Amino acid sequence: MAVLTTVPRRPASFYVPVVAAFGAFVGLFVGTAQGSGPLGILGGAILMGALAFLLTHAPLAEKQLRWIVAVVFAIAGFALAGLSAGIIGAALGWFFGWLTFWLFEGRYRAHLVPYLTPGQVLWHYTFRVICGAIFIFLITPILVVLPLSFNAQDFFTFTPEMLALDPAGYSLKHYRDFFTNSDWQNALRNSLMIAPVATLLSVGFGTLAAIGLSQPHVPFRRAIMAILISPMIVPLIISAAGMYFFYSRAGLQGTYIGVVLAHAALGIPFVIITVTATLVGFDNSLTRAAANMGADPVTTFFRVQMPLILPGVISGALFAFITSFDEVVVVLFVGSAGQKTLPWQMFIGLREQISPTILAVATILVAISIALLTVLELLRRRSERLRGMSPS
């Protein structure tokens, strides 16, 4: 982007305290790890403040200075707690070098329009930091699981070997356990047998219900809609207990079909909602035109309506699939041990045997989810391109 504003260098009374504040924040973590949080805050603030002042008054070029800081921090981290701390140190050194000059040279204003007040500039960056923080908050629990699943020990613990990036601390044995243990394989098979069928049922019923409810002449549309999406609103444990007693009487408790039906009931609301949303933009004169040309309603549905509402159907199906695939409460009630699904196996695993195999499974599931979403996004882009909706 073009440089919109040239700003003079900032006074030390501005950037030194700001860098010191960041130093205090990082110092809190380093200090806590080394035994004393408050001392870490103090040390971090003083060290980083002094560093900022020194950097901006040193007789060397900026590039050299930043390299030196990164290397010094890396060595300090390595001396303090080994290889991984060294890497963190290098990253921190790079960050503080960059931050100091970014503030000192006034680069933070370079890409902004010149008439912004200092308050607006501050908000501009605060907003970004908040967004980043939310992102980190959402993603960290998932990221923490990934390395733990390669743990060579049987506990949810970052061992000293792991932290030192020693290959002996890592192992694929929990993945091996997942692929060879019959309990996990049964659970995987059950999940793969239940989820697709439940999804098919949800999509079938949900799509039909959504189309029916979008017809203006259906009486009590809102009331019917509310009832149909109630499984999403009623607390799951209530549905589950109700299903348990009802299915027991009907002879469905502890059967494959019972679990499929229960999961289909949970998935239907998602399909109804997504399909209803796409039907809002659907032009009913298209179906009338098709009828006018002699197509019967079924042909009209598959040739005209279905292709147009397909994105809603697919995303509804995806939600229904994930609901069934992730569901643990209802299956605990409605299923018996013969229908033990992956989430069930993970649940009892967490309770009875805190085994990192659960983390290995979680990692595999995360990978599958990412792959699924990527494929979906690629398909969506392709269909947009084919339909000429996007200039690319």
Next chain:
Amino acid sequence: MKRINLLLATSAAVSLAAGSAFAADMANEMTIVSWGGAYSASQLNAYHNPYSEKTGVKIINDESSPEAVAKLRAMKEANNLTWDLVDVEAADAIRLCDEGLAMEIDADTQLADAPDGTKAKDDFGDLMVSDCFIPQIVFSTTFGYRKDMVPAGTEPPTGACDVFDLQKYPGKRALNKQPVANMEWALLCDGVAYEDVYDTLETDEGVARAFAKLDTIKDQTIWWTASAQPVQLLADGEIFMGSAYNGRLFAMIEEQKQPVGMAWDWQMFDIDGWVVPAGLPEDRLARVMDYLYFATDTQRLADQAKYISYGPARKSSAPLVGKHATLGIEMAPHMPTDPNNAKHTFVNNYTWWADYRDDLDAKFQAWLAN
């Protein structure tokens, strides 16, 4: 039209395939409820696998023993029994028997004799605490501590009473989130004589005294609800010491090589065993009884001790206990009944607990909450 046919055909095919795959297994399988983890693994190796090999019966593991009583009640209410055999602690077995949820079994006629001809009832001896209960193992709730967290210059802890000594052993501790064992230890370590513990607990003052003792460590205590938790907490160094089942601690120390030591004094002995749910249909009952005859004989009980450090319930099994299946170490010194470990032991009075459990559970939860 093609698309509809295709859709219908696929969905029909999928549900048919799934349904038939399921129906095929139904006829010759058995659902056995147990505790999960290393314990279920030991049963799998010692009982389930040999039995399946011998008879072709497929055994499904349901790790629901912690909720066994509640779930069996719900199953009775719904008139829908999906379990064939349930592994429970002695006190639960007595409760289930009293409520008519478990079936009475005549050990002498329905279980195997010892190799020397001793009848099953005599072989199990005092451990047969209920007519519905077939004992399987003797286990104990005891203490593990982090060796590397013992304060310098202090003797390592030796037993249950050290958990109350915050001066000598500072740091977090973990206890089971239930009154059983904790109440007894609290009174015992507060100076009540071993013989008087249960009599004292019957009085309100006794209960108050136990809670007062527990109050001294309440804010330093993490309460565990699943038997894998204290072991994980110890492995993480989150706690200094914690109560856990001795088999879990054995697995952690000997198999996982964690720096953890055992503090055996005043370990709480308990029995675990099988109950057969009442009301099984004939064919399933016959299968369960056949399994029980096989899985509770002298050799099978001794085999289980190769995989986990719990003592076999039959007297005749004790001499057959040998080395660990994979580690090759002698198992006898790791048994809770070994003389070195059993200097001071506390025998859980399950009949007493069967009567007082519900009441004390409520009081304990109330105490935890405030």
